[in-house]
Amino acid sequence: MVSQPRLLRAVAAEVLLDVENGDSLSQCLPPALSRLAPEQRPQLQAICYGTCRWFHRLDGELRQRLKKPLRKPDRIIHHLMLVALFQLRYSEQATYAVLNESVEACRTLDKPHLTGLVNGVLRAAEREGTPETKDESSRFSHPQWMIEKLRHNWPEHWQAVLEANNIQAPMTLRVNARRFSREHYLDLLAEAGIGARPTRFAPMGIQLERPAPVDQLPWFADGAVSVQDEAAQLCTTLLDLKPGQRVLDACAAPGGKTCAILESQPELAEVVAVDESAERLPRIQENLDRLDLDATLQEADAADIDQWWDGQGFDRILLDVPCSATGVIRRHPDIKLLRRESDIAPLAGIQLGLLDAMWRILKPGGRLVYATCSVFPQENHRIIQRFLKQQDQASLVPIQAPWGLELQAGRQLLPAPDSHDGFFYAVLEKPET
Ligand SMILES: C[S@@+](CC[C@H](N)C(=O)[O-])C[C@H]1O[C@@H](n2cnc3c(N)ncnc32)[C@H](O)[C@@H]1O
Incomplete structure (x- = not known):
């Protein structure tokens, strides 16, 4: 399978369109991942999760930048631009690559008539930076109804909840008490060079400093631990x-x-x-x-x-x-x-x-x-x-x-x-x- 940056973008835009139409990422990501070369898969995952996380903010900016919304059959290009905005604002991806590959991906998606629009919008976004906004949905990157419900239900905590929702969760393990004590497993993690600490409240929990693939966790396949918040x-x-x-x-x-x-x-x-x-x-x-x-x-x-x-x-x-x-x-x-x-x-x-x-x-x-x-x-x-x-x-x-x-x-x-x-x-x- 050839690793094509523009295919990655086109597939990411399709996944996001599916989510907008009601599918969850856990439903639509696996088939999308299988369309890409293995080395591109973690990137697709990161783009799709990140663009959803910041969707309301990115979408607020994009709607401000577009003079009028795209026609329904061209909606996929809206998502292609959201992916590019996500990368401009929240990733290390080089700007020229984001711009050029997004224009190329327009052709992959069979929308060559929109390359000029994509190029213009993204160049302006790059040049002008994130626009000021008073819109709460953009500011907190959540749907407005959720912000209002949270504010109503948790007058003292709603902002902290919204902020916590936008931060990636840590990876937490539950040690299988039938196999190891928590202290023993912490030692095994330290020997494997994996930074970790005990959870504060759950007696068998261990929080990793950084997420790790489960096959790198000592004795995972043999049932030593499970991933659980x-x-x-x-x-x-x-x-x-x-x-x-x-x-x-x-x-x-x-x-x-x-x-x-x-x-x-x-x-x-x-x-x-x-x-x-x-x-x-x-x-x-x-x-x-x-x-x-x-x-x-x-x-x-x-x-x-x-x-x-x-x-x-x-x-x-x-x-x-x-x-x-x-x-x-x-x-x-x-x-x-x-x-x-x-x-x-x-x-x-x-x-x-x-x-x-x-x-x-x-x-x-x-x-x-x-x-x-x-x-x-x-x-x-x-x-x-x-x-x-x-x-x-x-x-x-x-x-x-x-x-x-x-x-x-x-x-x-x-x-x-x-x-x-x-x-x-x-x-x-x-x-x-
Ligand atoms: C929050 S998840 C459960 C997670 C699970 N307890 C765990 O810790 O891994 C809710 C589950 O309820 C199931 N579910 C929903 N309605 C149900 C019903 N009426 N009877 C049985 N299961 C139901 C769903 O299929 C889903 O797997």
Whole structure:
């Protein structure tokens, strides 16, 4: 395969157009990567993630520079220019290469009539630098509805959240407690020349100084560690797992938390992992295999308990519901383009429905941990408050912890630069009788 800079740009523009049309980067990047020479693939990934991260800022500038929007059939060229602007503003790429290759890529995309426009816009952008703007969406590089919702929900924290969302997340590992102590694995990393430190709150977490390919991590293929953010790791600690318990991970794929549960308590009676996605379920098995762990997998809508439940209650349930994922924007910047304000209410309906159903299969005396990677109260403590109104038997267990913000119901972590993602947790218990 020939390494062609203009093909890289054309493919990046196509990926971004797909994201604008509703596909996630994790859906549209893999086929795009396979169209390029191996040495170009990391660059495509960096361009697509970076352009999504700064989309609202770059798009604000580009719209200012264009006298009128491009016609719909030429929309791809808008994205080609966003890619170029991303490189001009946020990369080390030489300016002449950005300009020349973008003009060439216009031809690759079969739009030779727009080479003059691309050349003119990019030359002006290069000459004039980033224009001043009062527009909040450009300034914070987020959709306006998200900025307003965050400001309303977190009057003291909204700016810090927006800023944290624009900073690339660190790479964090969870040491497999069945294989190594955290201290021992830190020593192995030091021997391998990989800078790292223990996470502050999760007992088995290690944060790397710089992201590293997993095949460079000591004993990765043999199950020594998994990649998992510190906030996600905290879910397991809240379950208070004991030998002999039957545990349900209700929305389990790709199985990060299923494996963490099994690692932290080797003497559980059984762990059942349910996910409705046939596509994602095999990822749980892959993780279990690598870590040499066992769980019972079920492909099902967890809320439809008649379809999959065997009638035996669970001592512990982890309910890591589908959510807006607004706590992990720094890892998935395409969320800024994909999520709509109108998604939140239907998600809240699904979340409450799942919580109601899971409550029914929790044993008396059992514990349920509700978790999201969202920063919107509508999906978090308000769900718990709505649930508690309907279920006066349920008791809310306060989470006493040195991390996060205590809410009327549950605890919230907001994303923190060089530390954990944004996450919400609530612990509910069912009375013995
Ligand atoms: C936040 S992710 C779970 C991440 C996982 N707990 C982990 O730590 O690796 C949410 C998962 O819920 C699944 N899901 C969504 N609705 C579901 C439902 N009604 N029943 C079961 N799984 C569902 C999705 O397929 C997705 O894999």
